[in-house]
Amino acid sequence: VRPTIKDIARMTDVSIATVSNVITNKKYVRPELKKKIQETMEYLGYEPNMAARSLKINKTFKIGVVIPDVTDPLCSEILKHIEKIISMSEYQIILYNSDGKPEKEQQISESVLLGIVDGLILVSPRTEELLMSCDYQIPTVVIGKPVSETDADISYVYADNFNGAGQIASLFLEKGYQNFVCISGPDDAQTANERLDGFQRALLNNGVEPEDLKTYHTRFDFDGCYSLVIDLLENYDPSRKKGIFVCSDIGAWGAAEAPKKKGLKIPNDIGIAGFDDNYYSRFLCPGLTTAQNPAKELGETAANVMLNKIKCGEGKADKTIVLDVKLIERESV
């Protein structure tokens, strides 16, 4: 049976208050007494009862992390680095899967998180539902862009998607591409659309004619992008070399498959670029040129901001942090 401070107190002939004082380290206790108490705790294998402490001081030492899909390489990378940082503190992570569904996010935020978590990290939540978190005054950090003004205690950390996509555009231009396609996700995929905007703006600002840029929205997976590009390649004229920018690596994988099927060579006949830099993208043949979503920094920063918010109280932590994205040039452009 597990020992409590009472047991320690009895064995050491002190009061439970004194034992508590050495545990919390908030009041001075005579060194020799302190030592004796610590030895007894060690001896009995004492570990504080978190439930009791939580009840008393009204903290749970848990941080909720809401992820759309642990299975997505980017999400899991972010999660990994959140975990790394958090596990060095006294906090622990409670994991929630939102499936990318607003209802699930809402449900999680609403009912589940009331007393059971001291803070909440939302990974790329569906935009509209952010507002949910405003109801509860629990420190929140969102990995993603702010969507509407709020006075709730929310911080945001996100990657500079706009600029990243611009770098892709510049690369295409440098290499002499003349005709462009941008494939974005579903209409409401916010980050994908920032990338589309960045790509578009950079191209247009550099003298590309609007009719030389076509944009599409599609299901953002392998098959969706594959069949879209198959269609685009009807009557393809390689003399006006096409550069296809797909706003996510996994989609780019599908897109890259299409030219291969048609006997077109990447990057000689056509260019493909992605966004994210999945771990696996280096293995695509040819290696996928892409913009690196800074998953590691995203996770670490979000976790650190969270810890700060909890420690310093409302309003003291950064409101918004935007992280640079880096061009990863391999062989597909």
Add this chain to the structure above:
Amino acid sequence: VRPTIKDIARMTDVSIATVSNVITNKKYVRPELKKKIQETMEYLGYEPNMAARSLKINKTFKIGVVIPDVTDPLCSEILKHIEKIISMSEYQIILYNSDGKPEKEQQISESVLLGIVDGLILVSPRTEELLMSCDYQIPTVVIGKPVSETDADISYVYADNFNGAGQIASLFLEKGYQNFVCISGPDDAQTANERLDGFQRALLNNGVEPEDLKTYHTRFDFDGCYSLVIDLLENYDPSRKKGIFVCSDIGAWGAAEAPKKKGLKIPNDIGIAGFDDNYYSRFLCPGLTTAQNPAKELGETAANVMLNKIKCGEGKADKTIVLDVKLIERESV
């Protein structure tokens, strides 16, 4: 400020005991009273204080999941399905990353998990350290094979690696391969070695001469396997067609790169098979033939067994469950 049962009781003119009774649903309460109480709870947005409940009934409603690496496609797949099952119960998941390091596993099991978790799911832990969990009588399920007898309350669920590897061997034989290589992980990678055994046994039992099978242990990643196979391909004679079985998909990716570099065609000149069936393996060109590690079933089963253990008490749940692995035939053999 958050309402408590006291508030509900006062507003409803009943005692806190009655309120508690409608919450826990363990004693009969007059329907009209019950309704009134429930309405009040709804109205005030009451949510039970988990810390208090935990303290009282000595349960945390948390399940610890210890994962070597969330970033690994197999692990994250398992985790996803654990989460799916657990989230349908009243339990929640606390996530721990072990980095595949025994020390970390031990540390997690030892200090952290005492009172803060009702059960523990360990995903492919390093064998020796399993014993740790025996000290605490907390329900444990291990995704992986039992290594030593113990009377602790541990259940095991794992895939039939031996048989899966055997299926790969049979496929090679069927297709007329005559020379074989098996690449396993580091010496102490238990599952990898089961696969090696299964492959070896099946081959030898079917008349393959020992000198026609070479086995290797290596760092189990892309680069390790790549350079190993590059070496193996010195003076390669395609007339005695070689079948290479790599005990994990990610290694197989590396292995498959080597023949390509040397101008050898897969599967015409040489065959490559993997094990696991990562989500990404279908995208390798040619598509990787592999044995499917049943990640979904592994996760779901482990979670269900856990829930049973917690509900039914010690010893009532299955001790050991082994799951079938299925051959996924694509184009690399």
Add this chain to the structure above:
DNA sequence: GTGAAAGCGCTAACAA
């Protein structure tokens, strides 16, 4: 510098 005691919100045994 140390101890006594109240009380965090809840459950369950017992009384009514």
Add this chain to the structure above:
DNA sequence: TTGTTAGCGCTTTCAC
């Protein structure tokens, strides 16, 4: 059927 009450393990005033 409902209410009273003790107590889970801990922190924290407030006395001493």
